[in-house]
Structures are given as C-alpha cells and as structure tokens.
Amino acid sequence: MSDGSIEMSTLHREGLAPILEDDARDDDALLGSENDLEEASKLVRGEPGIWVWLLVVSAGISGLLFGYDTAIISSALLQLANPPESSPIPALTVAEQSLVTSITSISALISSLCSGPISEYGRKKAILAAAIVFILGAVSQSVAGSVQGLIVGRFIVGLGVGAGSAVVPMYITELSPAHLRSRLNTLNTVFITLGQIVAYLIGYWYSHTPFGWRPMFLLGGVPAAIQIGLLFFLPESPRWLIQHGYVEQATSVLARIYGIKQEASNAADKRMLSHLVRSIERGVRSENELTSTSAKWRSLFGKRGNKRALLISGGLQGFQQLCGFNALMYFSSLIYAMLNFKNPTLTSLSVAATNFTFTLISLILIPKVGKRRLLLYSVPMMALGLLTAAYGFSHLPSHEITGASKTEPPNTTDPSSSFYAYVILFSTTFYVASYASGIGNVPWQQAEFFPMSVRSLGTAIATACNWSSNFIIGETFLGLMERMGAVTTFVLFAVICIIGWVGIYLGYPDTEGMNLEEIEALLSR
Incomplete structure (x- = not known):
C-alpha cells in the first residue's frame, strides 16, 4: 500500500473522510500535498487544546453536583437519626431514612426522561436549567422544618441532578473528537467522584455541629452557582448548531476544538x-426525517441498531446501580x-x-485497554x-443494620481489635476500586451508541434506567440488611455482578476510536 493510501486510511479510521462520491471532485480540489494530509491526521489524533478541557470541566460541574448529592446524604443521615432535643425534625425512622435517600432517584428519573425534549432547545440551556433547579433544592433542604419539607427539598435536588446526568454526557460526546471521546467523558465521571470526596469532607467538618446537616445541604448549591457563571462562556454543541441551521457557528466551534485558525488554515x-461538517449534516438529515416524537419512538424501537444501542446503554446503566455501589455511598457512614x-x-x-483515584486511573486505561x-x-x-x-460480616457478632439510630450495636467489637471489621473495610475499598475502574465510568459514555436522530431520546431512557435502579x-438496602x-445482601450484589459480566461478555461491543457514524453502522449489523 502506498504512503498516500495509508494516510487516507488513517483519515477514514478517525472519521474525517466519510465522503460521498458526488463530493469527491470538490474534495480533490481542496487536497494539498501528502504532507498536508499527514499533518491533519496528526492533528486529529493529538491532545485536546486547553479550550476543550475548559469546556468539559465547566460542563462537568454537573457531575460534581451528582456526586455531592449521593455522598452528603450519608453524613446527614447520622445527624438526622440522632437530632438534638431542640430539633423541629424528630429522629428519622428506617422507612424515613430510606425515603429521604431514595426520593431524589424518583425525581431524577422523571427529569432524565424529560431531558430529551428539553435538550432539543439547546444542550447549554438544559444544563443551565438543571443548575438552577439544583440551587433551589439545596436551599429547600437546608431550611426544612419537617420531614415533609426535607423530602420536598430532596425531590427538587433530584430534578436537577437527573437532568444534568442525562444532558452533560451527551454534550461532551457531541463536543469531543472521536479518539478523545472516552477520555473526556471519563473526566465527567472524575467530577462525580470528586463531588463525593467534597461531600465527605464537608460532612466530617460539620459532623459535631448541631444541625450541621443544614450547611451540608446548602453548600451543594455553590458549585451550581459557579456553573451558571461559566455557562456564559460555553459554546453550544456543534451537532445541535448544525441541526438548527447554524452551520457557520458550528464550523467555528469545530475549528477551535481541533485548534485550527480559520483565517490562516491550509x-x-x-x-x-469540511469532512466533519458533512458527517454531522448527514446525521442531521436523518434527524429531520423524524419530525414528531412518535416517529422518534418508532425509530428507536423499530431499527435493529437503535434497539441494540438502547439495550446496551440501558442495561449498563441499570447494572451500574443494581451492583450495589450507591448503597455503599448512601449508607457507608x-x-x-x-x-x-x-x-x-x-x-x-x-x-x-x-x-476518585481509580476513576483517574481509568482515564488512562480506557484508551489503552478499551x-x-x-x-x-x-x-x-x-x-x-x-x-x-460477606465473609467478614459472617464472623461478626452483629451484622444487621436497622438504621442510623443504632450507631453502636452492643455486640460489635472495636475495630482496633477486630480483624473482620478491617476485612470489611478493605474488601469494600477493593470493590470500589474495581467499580471505579470500569462500570463506574463506561455507562456514562452511552450517547455514542445512538445516532443523532434518536440520541436525546435514547440517552434519556438509558439514564432513566440508572435512576430507577438507583431508587x-x-x-x-436498609430493609434488606434488617431482614x-x-x-x-452482599452475596446478592455479588451474584448480580456475575450476571452483569455475562451480559457484557455476550453483548457489549468494542467501539474505541470509532466515530459516531461508524458505531451506528456496527450496531446495525
């Protein structure tokens, strides 16, 4: 094969030359020397510019809010189950603890389903709406004077978290170069884990403060406020811009993503x-063929590739929760x-x-391992x-949880002299490390499976699978531990992991390095 053929093959693999035959003559007129093609190939395979990282970080604050909410409830429950005598909210029962924890999943489920239609008005606008709602929920939680008020605040927060969790991965997917998409989406997951660390630090800081749960909840609104300010500097998704006829703006955004100075481009x-814009325009033409919501539903469930995409992404999202990880995040304290x-x-x-550490490690592993x-x-x-x-629990005198109010079971030995207490700590830490290396990250890259015509709808349904399983x-969880x-309970989660592994082995394809159109073709086979 000639050098020129090798270079053109590279461009095809990177998604830069999906050219129709009737466009070939115009493309040949633009074609420079073989060195020009080689440099373009190197450019698209290079590291993202600082501008791209800033965009992902700004959008990724939604992930931080997601992580903060999943972890702060763990610290807050300890205080809410053992309030001071002057507290307007009595000690929460086991049922109330479960409801306060899980109600956010119900509202997140609702908002994630609604995020598809909302994101059609703009990915930025949807992220902005999610941030505003989160602030309202943070304030509502912090001033709650009753169990009902606390539940309402938690419900509002869930609306913001659910919308952000659905739209942000889609925004990052549509903004990222093909060979960097996995890494940049993993960065969103890094923010989720960072939010959990921040939540535990704040929880520890206020752990001995009367009514410390109020500032715990309120401080969650600070990152959302910062994100609102940063959103004014974020561009809209280039795919959304082309879809709505803003081709020049989309071309400008793509040029900045790839570090091209349009006024001095070769x-x-x-x-x-030109290739990037044409590729997106073909997806847009497919989108425009589906003018009604009912047509999109028929396409999502009627085409083999779309059904397979929904099965894979929805299955992974459900497995990510049913394996028990967030039970540990919610109730670890x-x-x-x-x-x-x-x-x-x-x-x-x-x-x-x-x-957090192993999520960062996965940032390196995913491009290398797949x-x-x-x-x-x-x-x-x-x-x-x-x-x-489970083995560690089986050797402890008491291994049932009946709620936060029993923070010192009578027969549990001190961890300084209890070998099996440390077995449980180290094994759960090992479990978390394994989770963060794989299933904690991969499902949030779901948008790459869906063609643009059904991407917002498919992503919304897949995210809803996550939140329904989260609920x-x-x-x-507390009921299982009690009964x-x-x-x-832990053996049950292990069995779910084994079932999930079988499903991944049989049905999950390797899409590393493929552009969105190549993934669509793969799933349609």
Whole structure:
C-alpha cells in the first residue's frame, strides 16, 4: 500500500473522510500535498487544546453536583437519626431514612426522561436549567422544618441532578473528537467522584455541629452557582448548531476544538473541517426525517441498531446501580458506624478517595485497554470484593443494620481489635476500586451508541434506567440488611455482578476510536 493510501486510511479510521462520491471532485480540489494530509491526521489524533478541557470541566460541574448529592446524604443521615432535643425534625425512622435517600432517584428519573425534549432547545440551556433547579433544592433542604419539607427539598435536588446526568454526557460526546471521546467523558465521571470526596469532607467538618446537616445541604448549591457563571462562556454543541441551521457557528466551534485558525488554515485543515461538517449534516438529515416524537419512538424501537444501542446503554446503566455501589455511598457512614469505627464519616472518606483515584486511573486505561476489556476484567473483581465483605460480616457478632439510630450495636467489637471489621473495610475499598475502574465510568459514555436522530431520546431512557435502579437500591438496602442480614445482601450484589459480566461478555461491543457514524453502522449489523 502506498504512503498516500495509508494516510487516507488513517483519515477514514478517525472519521474525517466519510465522503460521498458526488463530493469527491470538490474534495480533490481542496487536497494539498501528502504532507498536508499527514499533518491533519496528526492533528486529529493529538491532545485536546486547553479550550476543550475548559469546556468539559465547566460542563462537568454537573457531575460534581451528582456526586455531592449521593455522598452528603450519608453524613446527614447520622445527624438526622440522632437530632438534638431542640430539633423541629424528630429522629428519622428506617422507612424515613430510606425515603429521604431514595426520593431524589424518583425525581431524577422523571427529569432524565424529560431531558430529551428539553435538550432539543439547546444542550447549554438544559444544563443551565438543571443548575438552577439544583440551587433551589439545596436551599429547600437546608431550611426544612419537617420531614415533609426535607423530602420536598430532596425531590427538587433530584430534578436537577437527573437532568444534568442525562444532558452533560451527551454534550461532551457531541463536543469531543472521536479518539478523545472516552477520555473526556471519563473526566465527567472524575467530577462525580470528586463531588463525593467534597461531600465527605464537608460532612466530617460539620459532623459535631448541631444541625450541621443544614450547611451540608446548602453548600451543594455553590458549585451550581459557579456553573451558571461559566455557562456564559460555553459554546453550544456543534451537532445541535448544525441541526438548527447554524452551520457557520458550528464550523467555528469545530475549528477551535481541533485548534485550527480559520483565517490562516491550509488545505488539509479546510478539508478536515469540511469532512466533519458533512458527517454531522448527514446525521442531521436523518434527524429531520423524524419530525414528531412518535416517529422518534418508532425509530428507536423499530431499527435493529437503535434497539441494540438502547439495550446496551440501558442495561449498563441499570447494572451500574443494581451492583450495589450507591448503597455503599448512601449508607457507608451507617455501615462503618455499625462496625464501631470511631469516625465513620472519615472512614467513608477513604472509600470515596479510592473511588476518585481509580476513576483517574481509568482515564488512562480506557484508551489503552478499551472499554469492553476493562469491564470484563474489573467486574469479577467487584464480585470478589463483595464476597469477601460477606465473609467478614459472617464472623461478626452483629451484622444487621436497622438504621442510623443504632450507631453502636452492643455486640460489635472495636475495630482496633477486630480483624473482620478491617476485612470489611478493605474488601469494600477493593470493590470500589474495581467499580471505579470500569462500570463506574463506561455507562456514562452511552450517547455514542445512538445516532443523532434518536440520541436525546435514547440517552434519556438509558439514564432513566440508572435512576430507577438507583431508587430500588436506596429504598430497599436498609430493609434488606434488617431482614436478610449483611451476608445475604452482599452475596446478592455479588451474584448480580456475575450476571452483569455475562451480559457484557455476550453483548457489549468494542467501539474505541470509532466515530459516531461508524458505531451506528456496527450496531446495525
């Protein structure tokens, strides 16, 4: 094969030359030397510019809000279950603890389903709406004077979290170059884990403050306010711009993403931008064929590729929650209090730090190992960690949780002399590390599976699978621990991990390095 053929093959792999035959003559007129093509190929495979990182970081604050909410409730429950005598809110029962925790999942489920139509008015506008709603919820929680008021505030926060969790990955996917998409989407997950660390630090800071749960909830609105300010500097998704006829603006955004100065661009740069715009326009033409919501539903469930995309993304999102991770995030302080660790919130912080660290590691591993292989390697390790935790619980005198009010079970030995308490701590930490390396990251890259014609709808439904499964875990975990015991509960989660591994092995494709159109073709086979 000639050098020129190699270079053109590279362009095809990177998604820069999906050219129709009737466009070939015009493209040849733009074609410069072979060196021009080689430089364009190097450019598209290079590192993203600082501008791209800033865009992803600004949008990723929604992930931080998501993580903060999942973790701050763990610290707040310890205080809400043991309030001072002057508290207007009486000690929460087990049922009330479960409802306060899980109600955000219900509202997040609702808003994630609505995020598809809302995002059609603009990805930026949808992110802005989510941030505003989150602030309203943070304030409502912090001033609550009754259990009902607290539940309402938690419900409002869930609306913001659910919308952000659905729209931001889609925004990042549409903004990212193909070969960097996985890494930039993982950065959004890094923000989720960072939010969890921040929540545990704030929880620890206010752990001995009367009514400390009020500032815990209120401070969650600060990142949302910062995001609102940053949104004024974010561009709209280039795919959304082309979809709505703003081709020049989209071309300008794409040029900045790839570091091209339009006024001084060479032939290879112009060719690259032309290919990118044409590729997106073909997706837009497909989108425009589906003018009604009912037509989009028929397309999503009527085409083989779309059904397969929904099965994969929805299945992964459900598995991400049903494997039990957020049970640990929501109730880790209760678990470690039951094990009689002196500061359960600080102990929970070590687990959150592990989650953050291994999410960063996955940022490096995903491009090198691939998403499919990483899932196949990490999920069995999750099952091993859960089974080891169950083994540790089986050797403790007391291994049932009946709520935060029982923070010191009478028969639990001090962790300084309890080998099995530390077995549980280390095994759950190992489980979290395995989770963060794979299933904690990969499902949020779901937007790449859907063609633009059904992307907003498919992403919304897949995210709804996450939140509905999240609700099941939040609502049932304490009940399972009370009725079945910790050993059976953790074994159950391990079995779910094994079932999930089988599903990944049979149905999850390797899409690393493919552009969105190539992924669509793969799923349609």
